Amino acid sequence: MKNKLVVALLIIGGIVLLNIAASFFFFRLDLTEEKRYSLSNATQSLLEGLAEKDTADVFVKVYLDGDELPGGFERLKRAVSETLEEFKVYGGTKINYTFINPNSETDPKKREEFYMQLAQKGMTPTRIVDTKNGRQVETIIFPYTLVSSGKFELPVLLLKGTQGKTAEEKLNQSYENVEYELATAIRKLTQTDRKKIGLLAEFTKLKPLNFSDLIASLQERYDLFIINSKQSSTFEGLDAIILPKPDMPVDDSTKYKIDQFIMGGGRALFFVDGLKVDSVGLEGNYAQPLDLNLTDLLFKYGVRINNNIVKDGASCAVIPLVVGELGDRPNIQPVPYRYFPLINNFGKSLITNNIDLVYSRYVASMDTVRADGVTKVPLLMTSPYTKVLNAPAFITFNDARTDTDQAEYKGGVKTIAYLLEGKFQSLYKNQIIDPKATGFKAESEPTKIIVCSDGDLIVNEVSQKTGNPLPLGYDKATQHTFGNKDFVLNAIDYLIDENGVIKARGKEVKLRPLDKLRTRDERTFWQILNIGLPVGLVIVFGFVLQWLRRKNYGSV
Incomplete structure (x- = not known):
């Protein structure tokens, strides 16, 4: 009895020490092959630096939400949620986010007014036609987040993909870009030490109007x-x-x-x-x-x-x-x-x-x-x-x-x-060299x-x-x-800024599609296996447990 008490005290003491150590040493393990849940070092530094710079809090409103999102968009929404959770780990109370369903309003007039408000902020909807129960259903989706800090806000388009790619590949590219797009928006809103760019425009006959989008984006x-x-x-x-x-x-x-x-x-x-x-x-x-x-x-x-x-x-x-x-x-x-x-x-x-x-x-x-x-x-x-x-x-x-x-x-x-x-x-x-030139x-x-x-x-x-x-x-x-x-x-x-947020663009998430031929030919087998195996294991475990009880304590 005394030995059991000592063991129990040691276990409790070990747990307490482990919790105390955990409060001083922070670590997270990402066991995925592509490190999909890990942020780049630059993004971590950006988020950790928010408190040091004493900037205003960052608020992220995610409009990619709803009960009937198509499967690919549900996966993108999950990627955004996971990324923002990681952002909050490093940014602490400086990072706040919420998910908003643009279609939750039941009054059609108010819903249209809300759509117009989003459009005025630069967020245009995407219409998805899906088949449910043999009928075509159109869903309006806003694949955007609105990132704000202080008096300023930026819309961020989450759905970005290369033309010529399949819908699944485009969504996967969007998944890979989530960290970069969100971190870039936060950097724009919170950076204080801005790099300096010079435009040598005197050697072109084109007017500034022809470079206006580039100039505005750089500014x-x-x-x-x-x-x-x-x-x-x-x-x-x-x-x-x-x-x-x-x-x-x-x-x-x-x-x-x-x-x-x-x-x-x-x-x-x-x-x-x-x-x-x-x-x-x-x-x-x-x-x-x-x-x-x-x-x-x-x-x-x-x-x-x-x-x-x-x-x-x-x-x-x-x-x-x-x-x-x-x-x-x-x-x-x-x-x-x-x-x-x-x-x-x-x-x-x-x-x-x-x-x-x-x-x-x-x-x-x-x-x-x-x-x-x-x-x-x-x-x-x-x-x-x-x-x-x-x-x-x-x-x-x-x-x-x-x-x-x-x-x-x-x-x-x-x-x-x-x-x-x-x-x-x-x-x-x-x-x-010109004799007047110095520091050549x-x-x-x-x-x-x-x-x-x-x-x-x-x-x-x-x-x-x-x-x-x-x-x-x-x-x-x-x-x-x-x-x-x-x-x-x-x-x-x-x-x-080669070691900056641009590093987040290197994230790669591999698509691992199921073998369509095998899923078609072996569908019944895998359905039976997935349903029957757990039930069978529970029954076997029950029989083994009953047998052990009879063996140890005799028949009841």
Whole structure:
């Protein structure tokens, strides 16, 4: 009896000590293969830093809720709930969230008013048609969260997937992006130390209106400066610079400043065309070589933009074109235009993970050249079915009227954007430098640049009716917004904050679908097994327990 008492006291004491230790040492175990319940270190630091920065509390309203969500959306809702639970573990009382069912209101008028309120905040509904009991049922879903802190709030779209993927794959991509999307919104609302971005817009004839969506998006995350390079002695103090679609030569003084900015560890993004295409008429136009005074600079860093235009015969955008007459009116139909490749071939990078197709226009091919100490990662690539037109290239919309001859499109995959990482050699190394120049650097610190052979990739169109800018990547013919903005913002995020929230984009959740043939052929067997096995085990356990009692205590 005494020994039993000692054992009991030891067990109780051990439990007490374990609880005391647990209050000092925090740990969580994620036993899943993909670590789906684990947050990236950057997200953890972001959430833990909320209390240190003494920021306002963060409130997350999730509108993806309801009793009759389709299976895939129920899984997405569960992913959001699990992620927010993890956020609360690290963010503590700074993180608060609630789930709201937009369809809970029984009064149709009040429900419509609530829908309008959500739409005014930038949350448009998704209509899902499902079959239940042999009848089609339409469900209105708002796959959004509204993240707010203090006086500011941001809608976050949870349903993001690549065109061409199945509905299940799109939902899985959305599942993978939940942490990144929510953490990015929280960072936007709470960050106090903002990075500085410079836009070298003086070398393009396009108006600020043509970059308005890019500018607005950058201003949400960073401090943006429109740089006049001729009046700036250096670009020191900036974290990154962007050269957006230049159509006139960059002067030597600015080129030197760009080079030395990169040598000092600065990040840079070049969106540069290979040929100059001013306008295209049905009768045709010639695309001419474009001398921007950047060839030697980019060549030194490891890439060359060729003076050509790539036509993609397998993946391209459509344009509205008159294909005939319909009565007394022209018959306008969307027709594939091979000069506008839709990029659906991405390199393995956090920048391009799970983004939608990227819309491009009049792209040039790119080659890599030797640059010691520089790693070159392809980001955007065409399909294998390409045809290259060297300058001067004849361009016409009438090209869309002809069918694709596969025999002509054997150019193979062409890369139109590269990420360059490493230590770069200065273009001006071993050259005579202006005696007035001070602090010259011949080799860079470890840094990164991105070069894209399509200046239009970051240009938004302007509505002819209203004169207002359209979203970046928006295609008027299909009324779809492609992934151009996500690509650019991810690229900048990666360049200037590679160990930041962008790391959350690396999360991968594998789909493990059931074998459809086996589930069809072996359905009855597995149903019997799943129902009968638990019942059988309970019966066997009862018999064994009864037998042991009889053996130990005799018959009752």
